Amino acid sequence: MDFKNITVAGSGVLGSQIAFQTAFHGYNVSVYDINDEALEKAKKRLNGLKDVYAEYFKDEEKASAALKRFTFSSNLKDAVKDADLLIESVPEIVEIKTNFYKELATVAPEKTVFASNSSTMLPSQFAEYTGRPEKFLALHFANEVWKNNTAEVMGHSGTDKQYEEQLIEFARTIGMIPLHILKEQPGYILNSLLVPLLNAGQTLLAKGVADPETIDKTWMLATGAPMGPFAILDVVGLQTAYNIVSNEAKHNPAAQPIADLLKNEYLDKGKTGKGSGEGFYKYPNPAYLDPAFLKA
Template identity: 60%
Template sequence: MEYMDITIAGSGVLGSQIAFQTAFKGFNVTVYDIDDEALERAKVRIRNLEQRYQEDLGALEEEVNSAYNRISFCSVLSKAVSNADLLIEAISEVVQIKVDFYKELGKVAPEKTTFVTNSSTLLPSQFAEATGRPEKFLALHFANEIWKNNTAEIMKHKETDMKVFDEVIEFAKAIGMVAIPLYKEQPGYILNTLLVPYLEAATCLVMKGIADPETVDKTWMIASGSPIGPFGAYDVIGFNTPYNALLEKEKAGDNQAAEVAEWLKTEFIDKGKFGKESGEGFYKYPNPNYMKPDFLKS
């Protein structure tokens, strides 16, 4: 099956990026969220992406305008999915919220619709039964700033139809992603399996008073040649994904992960500091210190 009409459920930071990238590559996109207020915020996010595409990709103004015009917005789920070939779920990383969503989605979506989750920390098998169509359900996970960091991790579960798995891989390629197939479930996929311990280790250095965030970033950037350190990465990714991943580790009995999660919550999340998106995290934006020309000098 060739996917042409795509619905994105959830219009937060990554949901908005997925919507615009998909429309930019020529697909018809419907963005769904729970109310018109959330959708108005999404329109602002997506409009802001137009400039990033022009700056980072050299896209023409007419190209980004055409992409935006291929996006519609809807707060009624049955209407949003009425013609969907593929639904990409990018809602809150809370199990019960996702279960309830999929139960409702399964009642109103056409039989043809394939469901994928962009969950960063949860496994598709946790929701397969709730979808009512486990053979047409799997994970499709994107990295933040997907127009530049263009990986798409496609992860099946035991009941996923291999034909559907292959179709989602082809879709990921069609929207400009490097498709990364995972044939068995792995919490955190490849990216977050590597990323979360890296961020956790960096956070522990600061929590224990060994060094401040800028010193940690400077050390990593000079020694590894990376253009960004762990705390700059936190700000780009946003705090919610690492925090939720740490909570999953806490549930498995990891006490250090629990301490790091609590520190992130009290020092940043509870204070409305979510990184680049909110204007402040470990750095202040739009001009964070790690991007200044003299940051790596002694």
């Protein structure tokens, strides 16, 4: 493996975290998004992450140095011109990912390995559009990557195993713990466990069984977990949650009420999660972090 230049495509909540984690560990990172407005938001996120990393790792100098390793472009060809590895973190919508890979296939250098950070979709769904299925696989990160430092590496049936090994080694070099998925699995390991929990919580809410705080409190009290499903959804971002459940609703009508609730009661009101200051909870001091939250 001789990766030096990394392109991260998609600069949302998780894309920005992946970019900063990579730059923090010494790589040059080209950040790609669809327009200059999105890139300006990315720069603000990355500046905010500088402070997060400085505090978490107690290393202001290293965090500041990471900011100097970024370049930004809304032109995909320019963004990948030197890329040894491209990590895709575009929205969880099939059409968007398909169109992205079709364009990427025409502009990326032959050397570039493609890795998808998709939370729920399989590499095999898009391999034919990449133009290099043998160099295409999944590299999935958990939210708040600096502390939840898992990196799930999963190929498809056409992936050359050497690239799985390269991605495992790359993950180690950026401070992650690589987790090798031996067989394609929707949701990998993490989301195979997590998504049913989040869906169950949202279903209880959509049916009017209980409010978000009661559902979270129940889970936290009964299991000792530090967060309940709605606190987790706020961190993930409600737009991502909506994209996933809307896709599910296409073949599972039971998911439609959840999608409607997320859109009508939260997204349409600007409540997109922790990043916007409000989702199911209000930030920076959400109720679930109050010591009294779990007391009688």
